[in-house]
Amino acid sequence: MRYSGDVAPVSGSPAEARQRFRAGLAGPTAAWAPGYVQANLVVLPQDAACDFMLFARRNPKPCPLLDVTDPGVPASSLAPGADLRTDLPAYRVWEHGTCVAETADVTGYWRDDLVAFLIGCSFTFERALTAAGVPVRHVEQGRNVPMYITSDQCRPAGIFSGPLVVSMRPVPAGRVPAATAVTARYPAMHGGPVHAGSPAALGIADLSRPDFGDPVTFHAGDVPVFWACGVTPQVALASARPPFAITHAPGHMFITDVRDEAYAV
Numbered sequence: 578m579r580y581s582g583d584v585a586p587v588s589g590s591p592a593e594a595r596q597r598f599r600a601g602l603a604g605p606t607a608a609w610a611p612g613y614v615q616a617n618l619v620v621l622p623q624d625a626a627c628d629f630m631l632f633a634r635r636n637p638k639p640c641p642l643l644d645v646t647d648p649g650v651p652a653s654s655l656a657p658g659a660d661l662r663t664d665l666p667a668y669r670v671w672e673h674g675t676c677v678a679e680t681a682d683v684t685g686y687w688r689d690d691l692v693a694f695l696i697g698c699s700f701t702f703e704r705a706l707t708a709a710g711v712p713v714r715h716v717e718q719g720r721n722v723p724m725y726i727t728s729d730q731c732r733p734a735g736i737f738s739g740p741l742v743v744s745m746r747p748v749p750a751g752r753v754p755a756a757t758a759v760t761a762r763y764p765a766m767h768g769g770p771v772h773a774g775s776p777a778a779l780g781i782a783d784l785s786r787p788d789f790g791d792p793v794t795f796h797a798g799d800v801p802v803f804w805a806c807g808v809t810p811q812v813a814l815a816s817a818r819p820p821f822a823i824t825h826a827p828g829h830m831f832i833t834d835v836r837d838e839a840y841a842v
Contacts, residue, residue, distance in 0.1 A: 591656065591832045595664040601681055603666045605721040605828035611704045614837055615830040616643055616655065617696040617807030618665060620823035623648045626692040628735025632813065633694065635732040639741055639809035641697040641765045649689035655833035661693050667826035669811070674818030683823050696807045697766040698830050699744055701837050702759065711756045714747045714793045721828040722746070723787035724806050728780025731809065739813040742806040743771060743779065747799035756802055765840040773802045789827035
């Protein structure tokens with residue numbers, strides 16, 4: 578989904594962004610509320626939550642855990658007063674590993690046994706990239722970040738297994754070291770890149786056809802740089818086929834009240 582009209586990012590507070598999403602505005606959240614942490618969302622019944630917790634612990638690069646809620650609680654300490662059922666711009670509802678609905682509100686799907694996982698997101702470090710002189714092409718072009726399923730496999734845990742998903746940002750060749758150094762300061766937001774250069778090394782055949790998000794246009798001298806992505810759990814869900822789950826729609830994150838520098842090392 579591309580930005581257009583009222584969906585274009587705004588630099589207001591996280592609370593203002595969440596209020597607009599709660600009112601029905603939909604669109605990717607890159608560049609929204611710059612300076613604040615964004616998070617991926619995975620919601621599972623309690624009987625699958627332990628397996629997913631272990632999957633995240635075994636795969637911290639794509640699944641850096643920021644918060645885990647108590648069963649049935651649609652709130653996170655990362656944004657007091659926010660509602661995980663309404664305050665993201667778009668959700669996916671899953672049944673037995675199949676996405677059966679995309680919606681702007683999952684209140685009607687919520688249950689008392691659901692546990693929510695908040696996972697770090699690479700949108701968080703994009704402000705630091707820009708400050709370091711590294712262009713963020715998908716924001717410049719008003720597009721959702723492109724994401725790809727790779728041939729690299731995650732460590733399995735219980736019912737969960739599957740390939741690593743990566744996000745890709747074209748970076749001028751001379752700025753790749755800066756991009757690596759900047760993002761490595763944010764391990765809770767996927768950290769430094771997993772690969773720079775030929776997509777074939779990750780089993781990606783065609784950058785113009787991402788599995789999620791939008792293709793982006795390269796500028797002369799750009800190199801594809803790949804970061805672990807919080808959509809990895811959604812591919813694992815499709816394989817594990819739990820009876821029920823809720824996730825964010827790729828690129829449509831939960832914007833927290835935590836400053837990005839709180840997670841810088």
